[in-house]
Amino acid sequence: MEGFGVYAVFGVNGPPQMLISADGSSRVSVAVPPSVRQVVLFSSGQWGERICVNAELCDWDRFPITIGKLTPYNKCLCWEQWEEETWTDSVRLNVSVEGGILSNSEPELIMAVTEYTPKEVTAPFAARELNSKKKRRRTVKHEGDDDDDDDETKLGEEENMCPNGPEEKSSPIRKVKGQSKISQRLFTTGAEASKTKGAVNGETQGTVGRTPPLSAARTKSRQAKTPTQTAPLVNPSGRWGQTLCPIDSQTAILIGGQGARMQFCKDPMWKLCTEDMSWVAAETLAEGPTPEARIGHTAIYDPDSRRIFVFGGSKNKKWFNDVHILDTQSWKWSMVEAQGKVPPLAYHSCSMFRGELFVLGGVFPLPNPEPDGCSDSLYIFDPHLSIWYQPIVTGDKPSPRSGHSACVMQERYIYVFGGWDTPVCYNDMYMLDLGLMEFSAVKMSGKAPSPRSWHGSAVLSDTKFLIHGGYNGSNALSDTFVFDTETSRWTEVTLPQLSIPRAGHSIITMETAPRHCFSKEETDSGSTRRSLLVFGGGDNEGNFYSDLTTVSVEELLHGL
Structure with a gap:
């Protein structure tokens, strides 16, 4: 591993697998094995003129579960399913390199990772021992908190409501090109909590869009899974309360x-x-x-x-x-x-x-x-x-x-x-x-x-x-x-x-x-x-x- 390379470890005892090399493709999409609940991504070798490596874990709907970035100063990332995410059986890891000599004309490389069955021999290193930027765990406990961790989606329903107000639900919608979305209200009153907005056909235009019919949305999202449409997140996802x-x-x-x-x-x-x-x-x-x-x-x-x-x-x-x-x-x-x-x-x-x-x-x-x-x-x-x-x-x-x-x-x-x-x-x-x-x-x-x-x-x-x-x-x-x-x-x-x-x-x-600058001065x-x-x-x-x-x-x- 003398030259520059980006490697991944799938599972606690999985061996390092090269995803990107100095003379290979600058974009890779990897299907994560269904039984894997931990992914470690790291770089090795001299970065040269490379700026960063964008990484994104996506679910079946191309919806980012989490994203990260490798840099010359932060060369390792670690994601674990048990922290907050709910992974499906079709999670993909998308990796791309920015900077350096890139072959933009190359198609995205599609890889399938063979599931690894641990042997009695200890792996070269444990994923948790890497000097990684792990996702944050829940460490702060306040008086009155429940001891058990409820499902993230269930708890999230309590967050998007007017404080002190009636119970209401919301479904923040992240705007991604080609992405479907389920329309719910951010703030609701009484019986409106379960009411969703009517849908209209057509593409989302500008910063405001409406929800296509659910069946069409699912079809569209499946079509969006083609390799050429998978790309790292370049803008923040839609949000409120930031x-x-x-x-x-x-x-x-x-x-x-x-x-x-x-x-x-x-x-x-x-x-x-x-x-x-x-x-x-x-x-x-x-x-x-x-x-x-x-x-x-x-x-x-x-x-x-x-x-x-x-x-x-x-x-x-x-x-x-x-x-x-x-x-x-x-x-x-x-x-x-x-x-x-x-x-x-x-x-x-x-x-x-x-x-x-x-x-x-x-x-x-x-x-x-x-x-x-x-x-x-x-x-x-x-x-x-x-x-x-x-x-x-x-x-x-x-x-x-x-x-x-x-x-x-x-x-x-x-x-x-x-x-x-x-x-x-x-x-x-x-x-x-x-x-x-x-x-x-x-x-x-x-x-x-x-x-x-x-x-x-x-x-x-x-x-x-x-x-x-x-x-x-x-x-x-x-x-x-x-x-x-x-x-x-x-x-x-x-x-x-x-x-x-x-x-x-x-x-x-x-x-x-x-x-616009109207003059050289x-x-x-x-x-x-x-x-x-x-x-x-x-x-x-x-x-x-x-x-x-x-x-x-x-x-x-x-x-x-």
Whole structure:
């Protein structure tokens, strides 16, 4: 194994089998033997100009069970069926190489792996002894959690519901070319929980599609299993409840979210490059203990320490109050052992001010048979001391709520808008003066947004921030409003790019390269513009999005 090669081990005692060699095909599709419940993928030899090796485990419907990426810094991956996935008897491993000298004209190589019967002789190495980036196991236990692990699909039904609301189910739909999807509602009320949307014929167009008849969908998915249509995932799967966190003028990090089949995304971390709006799967790029899959968490970047802080969230019956830190310089994860107390929270807000995290509101679990409760408390995390504390605040503070938004303005004020506390949705606004630590209700004028939660928000300027979309208790919304803190006035704006109803999506503002440069001087100067980036979410009609929409901030402000 002196030259570059990619090898796989199927089963605990299986021998290494070469999938890709330096002079062979750059794409391989392998049928995993039915009895195998562990797959190890690793590289050997010099990488040369090769950039990465994309790997994807897919089920019979070409639906990714999980994905990964080998790089010169992370040369091994390990997947095990017993962790969270339910494998079928027709799982395929798709592997492709990026970079180097590729033979793009070569057809994909189809391989069948002979099932291996272990002999008395010990294999050269055990799969678990590899220096691998294993999928995360459930290690965090909270009081009140069940000891037994329920089926992932069954538990997932409890996650996509309005906290404190009636029981409702959803089926997040991942948009893959040629992929069928079963349409269910993201948020439902009462008897609507089992009602599905009507189907229409035809191909999915743009970012919104409808569900073809089930029989046709199955036929289409079987046809899609041909080798030439199998390709590595190049964009994040459709999801809601994720975070999108900018770390510099050209890069943002996507973390978490819940995706297809009411399961948590198997591609939980991506890096977005705004120079060309391209995505790179990033879960295996960082070392250390990665956060367990979750939704309703927060992720915020501290430009001084150049670290991302991930806090809270929930997963099925589990709730989190852990703090994970990603150092974007060393690309290493670490988990904080913090002092002080903070309850497990999800759908809270988290703001960064002078290097500290300000966590407000959110949902926290209560013992059965009581429903989950909403918080009105403010907690502060000091990363330097690794301690949680509750400040003394005065004034008229917001009522308990979750799914609200919080915008830091002028490095002095936090504006809190909307949210949900069963059975009420809010459209009120409160301001926290960070100098005085005093809350006050904001008296607003103009046409205010209707009550909503799980909306997106973003700061546009020193005095203006934006609210878009959300969920009003019955439907997802598509309207957009801008609030001016100087005049305390709302202004509704029309954005054709954001006409699709969505909730649980992410909105950030970043510098992006202009789409068209009209002169050589403009090209050489590397001129940039500030853009609003909107990703993901769901429309409560069974559609879950993986699209990335950009809106010019300058044009938006100019139209006010």
